Amino acid sequence: MSTQDLTGPGLRLDHLPRRKRVNRTMEGLAWLAAAIAIAILGVVVYSVGQRGWSELNLNLITKQPINFSLTNAPQGLSNAFAGTIVIVGIAxxxxxxxxxxxxxxxxxxxPAPIRSVITLVIDVLAGVPAIVIGIFVFVLLVVGSGQSGLKGSFSLAILMLPFVARTTIEVLALVPNALREASLALGxxxxRTTLSIVLPRAIGGILTGTVLAVARVAGETAPLLFTSSVVGVQTDWNPAHALQTIPVAIFELSESPDPKDHARAWAAGFVLLIFILFASLTARWLATRNARKLAGR
Amino acid sequence: MSAADISTEPTRRPFTGRRVRFGDVSLQLVAGAAALGVTVLVGLIVWKIVDGSRLAIVKNGWAFLIRVAWNPVPGRELYGAASFLFGTVLTSFGALLIAAPLSIGVALFLTELAPRVIQGPVTALVETLAAVPSVLIGLWGIYVLGPVLRTSIESWLHTVFGFIPLFGDPSAAGASIFTAIIVLTIMILPIVSSISRELFREVPSELKEGALALGTTRWEMVRGVIFPYARGGIAAALILGLSRAMGEAIAVTQVVGGSPTIQWNLFSTGDTLASKIAAAYQGAVTSLQLSSLIYLGLVLLVFSLLANLVAQWIVRRVARKHGVTRGGHV
Structure with missing residues (x-):
């Protein structure tokens, strides 16, 4: 271990009061940084909650939107809720x-060299921007034959794949090798060892990763813009048609000049946020429980 | 500990049993096919994006990258990426400039300062921020953050620092590059801080305690031990944050205003590669326009591939170096 030179340039260890002052300032700034990060989350959640809550009613999930509505007839986003369930489920x-x-x-x-190539490929795939995945699926599947929910699912699946693979690799590495050897030694x-001994042992971690991945892609807009966004207002469960989704609906409503549309965007955003926060917290809870279980045995 | 050590490196003896089991071969084939499939998928993404932008590449060549133009009128079509490149660089580096100290501060707080009781909840809250969908951050950016920035912060910065070209007149539209920078800061903060936190946690405690025992203050220990030890990793985390900021399309489209010009005024509207693509989702008029949009995607893809490869290279090199030194300890 090369020693870090503590008396190197820039670090003067003579003037104690000043050093303590600097230290206190830096500690204060670190506290401030953490406070800012939490405050941002608080402000975002509060804004969405405050604006969304008052608009929240059953119409949102039961009624369809109305094109060019000039009246105050109640509208909802039932098509977007149905589409999100179908597209995310298939993905x-x-x-x-x-x-x-x-x-x-x-x-x-x-073998080791191939393993490092594949993990690198997974990391690279995880780094491809969602919008590029969107135009990739657009060029590959949509050009010539049109959009569909299935193509939207495919683009979301590409985003989920590295996420699921990474977490599963991590959990599989935690399964003790003794288990594998014991199973193989029994003939x-x-x-069968992989499917009935190793995977069941890792199922908790895989589940956590899946919940997190679903929470992540349920809010994705970019890949769906090019694959499933030119839609009607009817509630449609058929993945062969282009389906509306909650994020795309929010994106479109947010650019609308009509304040009534903004209200629906906030309400739908509130529902989406609650779902995602709930899923993330569940995954966290599963992860800690799982870690405790693995450590306990 | 020893069990974990072994399990990361399972013995992989070639299967030399007398019977070649059908199940073994088929599982290995199926799993291998999936792994091959992912590799092919990445290649296919690159190939299809290059293929889709071929028309624009042939028509424009490299000049596309330095031309400021986006004119889809048939007959007088002219496209260029320069203003979007400029906007992407300005917004993502601006966001990184704010997010870097903030997220390193958060990470230091979590590893060095936070009392045990609040460590878990604060970590959870910061990571929850990463889960908020970008379309919601964008919605919040238009209707909550944007107006606040315009009426208070932007006009204040303009009156005080107006002589710097960056702080020009706030735009009347409400959308601005500055809002996009703040929105991107919020989106990369949780990523950079969670990677940095992991790095700081890796620093061997005997080094930290050694420094403190020599009479350094906590901040001097951070500067003298933690930062040098985690330097490479922090660089990788920042590159990954930058790449994330460059690729973010939705939230930026919502708040940036969309104007294909190059200007230094942070408070005016602008555009980025990703937001230009996203804004064009309702269809392109001509095939050259579509191809030019995909060309923008190609530029973005090259950026993000480069950023990720460099970051992974740094991470692997650092891991190897630290692994060796740690082994030398024992």
């Missing part, structure tokens, strides 16, 4: 098995 069904399989390969089968074939 999860696509990304979950793929992500787990990638993680199984990386952790249980891949259980490797595939």
């Amino acid at each position: 999860m069904l696509m990304a979950l098995p793929a992500g787990i399989l990638v993680a199984v390969y990386v952790n249980e089968f891949a 259980v074939p490797r595939w």
